[in-house]
Amino acid sequence: MTQPDQVSIREVGPRDGLQNEPPVPAEDKVRLIDALSRTGLARIEAVSFVHPKAIPQMADADRVWAEAEKHPGIRYSALAPNLKGVQRALDAGFAEIEVVVSASQTHNRANVGRATEESVAEFGPIAALAHERLASVEAIIATSFGCPYEGDVDPARVAAIVDAVTEAGADRIAFGDTTGMATPRRVDDLLDAVDTDLPVLMHFHDTRGTALANVLTALERGVTEFDASVGGLGGCPYAPGASGNVATEEVVHMLHDMGIDTGVDLDALIAVAETAQDLVGRRLDSGVLWAGPRTRLTPKP
Amino acid sequence: MTQPDQVSIREVGPRDGLQNEPPVPAEDKVRLIDALSRTGLARIEAVSFVHPKAIPQMADADRVWAEAEKHPGIRYSALAPNLKGVQRALDAGFAEIEVVVSASQTHNRANVGRATEESVAEFGPIAALAHERLASVEAIIATSFGCPYEGDVDPARVAAIVDAVTEAGADRIAFGDTTGMATPRRVDDLLDAVDTDLPVLMHFHDTRGTALANVLTALERGVTEFDASVGGLGGCPYAPGASGNVATEEVVHMLHDMGIDTGVDLDALIAVAETAQDLVGRRLDSGVLWAGPRTRLTPKP
Numbered sequence: 288m289t290q291p292d293q294v295s296i297r298e299v300g301p302r303d304g305l306q307n308e309p310p311v312p313a314e315d316k317v318r319l320i321d322a323l324s325r326t327g328l329a330r331i332e333a334v335s336f337v338h339p340k341a342i343p344q345m346a347d348a349d350r351v352w353a354e355a356e357k358h359p360g361i362r363y364s365a366l367a368p369n370l371k372g373v374q375r376a377l378d379a380g381f382a383e384i385e386v387v388v389s390a391s392q393t394h395n396r397a398n399v400g401r402a403t404e405e406s407v408a409e410f411g412p413i414a415a416l417a418h419e420r421l422a423s424v425e426a427i428i429a430t431s432f433g434c435p436y437e438g439d440v441d442p443a444r445v446a447a448i449v450d451a452v453t454e455a456g457a458d459r460i461a462f463g464d465t466t467g468m469a470t471p472r473r474v475d476d477l478l479d480a481v482d483t484d485l486p487v488l489m490h491f492h493d494t495r496g497t498a499l500a501n502v503l504t505a506l507e508r509g510v511t512e513f514d515a516s517v518g519g520l521g522g523c524p525y526a527p528g529a530s531g532n533v534a535t536e537e538v539v540h541m542l543h544d545m546g547i548d549t550g551v552d553l554d555a556l557i558a559v560a561e562t563a564q565d566l567v568g569r570r571l572d573s574g575v576l577w578a579g580p581r582t583r584l585t586p587k588p
Numbered sequence: 589m590t591q592p593d594q595v596s597i598r599e600v601g602p603r604d605g606l607q608n609e610p611p612v613p614a615e616d617k618v619r620l621i622d623a624l625s626r627t628g629l630a631r632i633e634a635v636s637f638v639h640p641k642a643i644p645q646m647a648d649a650d651r652v653w654a655e656a657e658k659h660p661g662i663r664y665s666a667l668a669p670n671l672k673g674v675q676r677a678l679d680a681g682f683a684e685i686e687v688v689v690s691a692s693q694t695h696n697r698a699n700v701g702r703a704t705e706e707s708v709a710e711f712g713p714i715a716a717l718a719h720e721r722l723a724s725v726e727a728i729i730a731t732s733f734g735c736p737y738e739g740d741v742d743p744a745r746v747a748a749i750v751d752a753v754t755e756a757g758a759d760r761i762a763f764g765d766t767t768g769m770a771t772p773r774r775v776d777d778l779l780d781a782v783d784t785d786l787p788v789l790m791h792f793h794d795t796r797g798t799a800l801a802n803v804l805t806a807l808e809r810g811v812t813e814f815d816a817s818v819g820g821l822g823g824c825p826y827a828p829g830a831s832g833n834v835a836t837e838e839v840v841h842m843l844h845d846m847g848i849d850t851g852v853d854l855d856a857l858i859a860v861a862e863t864a865q866d867l868v869g870r871r872l873d874s875g876v877l878w879a880g881p882r883t884r885l886t887p888k889p
Contacts, residue, residue, distance in 0.1 A: 396889075397889045435885060436888045438885055467875070467882070470882065471846065472846045472847070493797065495881070495882060496799070496800050496834075496835065496838035496841075497800050498797070500803070500804045502801070503805070504804070523879060526878060528871075529878040529879035537796060537797035540796060541772070544773050544774070545771070572873075573797075574794065574795050574797045574831055575797065577829045577830040578768065578795045578796055578826075581734055581769040581796060582739065584736060584737060584738075584739055587694055588697075
């Protein structure tokens with residue numbers, strides 16, 4: 288198979304992970320971000336700027352970001368659901384913003400209370416504002432591989448949204464596997480349908496065990512950017528007890544074994560996964576957290 | 589990618605799974621095997637014939653097999669560590685026997701108390717006996733992708749064992765990922781090294797999240813037979829708390845999504861995984877068990 292020399296991992300535990308866990312104090316969030324900043328990770332999604340009634344876990348985003356260490360060379364980003372959130376993220380000093388829109392109409396209404404087309408239509412003003420403030424905007428297309436309410440999502444619909452947000456000024460595209468419905472076949476189908484010159488990132492959940500198979504498929508198709516969540520923080524809000532975000536240490540472990548550079552110190556990352564587990568006080572679903580990397584040996588009998 | 593139309597799954601939950609769980613009553617084992625026989629699975633590893641002091645969980649193998657339903661068309665098999673176990677399996681009426689040998693010297697000594705070469709040397713008499721009784725013998729090469737004591741295992745060593753057991757009369761070869769050290773890269777490396785005309789099966793654990801990525805890699809290389817354990821029964825004896833055998837329903841779920849036929853009724857299989865979970869009384873690590881297949885929708889909000 289063809290494979291890249293390097294892969295860029297974006298750590299989303301502090302945002303997408305903690306947003307789906309019981310609330311954690313601001314100082315613990317800061318501690319988590321700071322610990323992640325010391326692992327060699329090149330990108331960290333730090334917080335989101337959403338209405339505190341919608342997601343109380345992120346109500347302290349300003350404080351968390353103000354207190355977190357900003358390491359030179361790390362690309363920190365914030366997520367926002369709309370123009371107002373983007374404004375707040377820019378005011379907080381973020382130079383990378385992610386704006387989420389769901390390919391599924393039902394999911395977009397459930398997630399941000401409006402039609403997919405309304406979210407897409409706001410991309411123009413969002414991109415204009417961000418660019419004016421010298422920030423970049425990524426369009427995260429949620430439910431790209433399927434919707435928990437609607438089922439399969441037509442890749443052509445996702446491709447049309449890519450075209451629309453690109454036209455509106457998006458700088459990057461991310462495909463969100465919001466509830467773990469991606470499979471190798473769906474990754475292939477999506478990449479067959481989408482035609483873009485923008486940088487592409489994939490965000491997989493491991494809800495049904497396919498996350499690393501999806502990463503492998505995407506790698507073979509030339510994708511070199513992936514989201515992941517330390518320790519698999521976050522779980523799956525749609526299936527209590529099931530896994531959510533793929534664990535960063537599992538992605539890094541597989542990539543390093545393939546000889547692909549991520550810049551991450553795997554042992555340091557596993558130590559942060561242990562911290563994350565203590566922080567949320569529940570068993571996290573990460574094989575590499577529990578078993579260690581394949582190079583960790585058992586004493587001879 | 590190239591992919592087969594059909595894949596043959598061998599269910600190993602009743603043997604490899606239950607062998608690594610606290611002891612379960614014989615009647616529950618029979619119930620599990622009978623339930624699996626009704627899911628469309630074409631192959632089931634039912635029991636093993638090992639010394640009851642070594643593995644007390646399998647001490648009732650004769651009784652379990654005597655009481656289990658034998659469905660026409662299903663290939664039932666038994667595992668044995670040596671000639672004596674093979675004799676017992678043949679006496680019990682099995683027509684398919686698996687004999688395990690570890691590529692790692694240290695692991696073979698820990699597992700069956702002798703050198704790899706001694707296990708390999710017994711393959712001649714084993715194959716002769718089995719063939720005389722009109723049974724076939726599969727060589728399972730454990731630690732094919734790495735050893736928990738020794739670390740990496742040279743694929744050339746595995747290839748040499750394949751040659752030796754083939755020469756001795758083995759009818760099939762299985763590569764065992766005994767402690768979840770297989771990765772896509774290791775699967776590729778092994779298949780680069782091995783040259784065989786015998787049917788090849790791969791047995792993956794999901795200890796570090798790579799199981800389905802390994803299946804995908806093996807599929808691309810032409811492998812069409814896989815072991816899996818319902819519900820992921822078994823865990824990992826070398827890493828308490830970590831996952832063991834890849835869950836059968838996760839393998840079937842991914843393959844069916846790719847349009848690959850396994851003959852298995854996925855819903856029926858998930859129901860058996862629920863039974864298996866009740867039977868061992870602990871949470872089983874299977875995403876498809878917890879979240880259901882990707883086609884299982886959430887009621888619209």
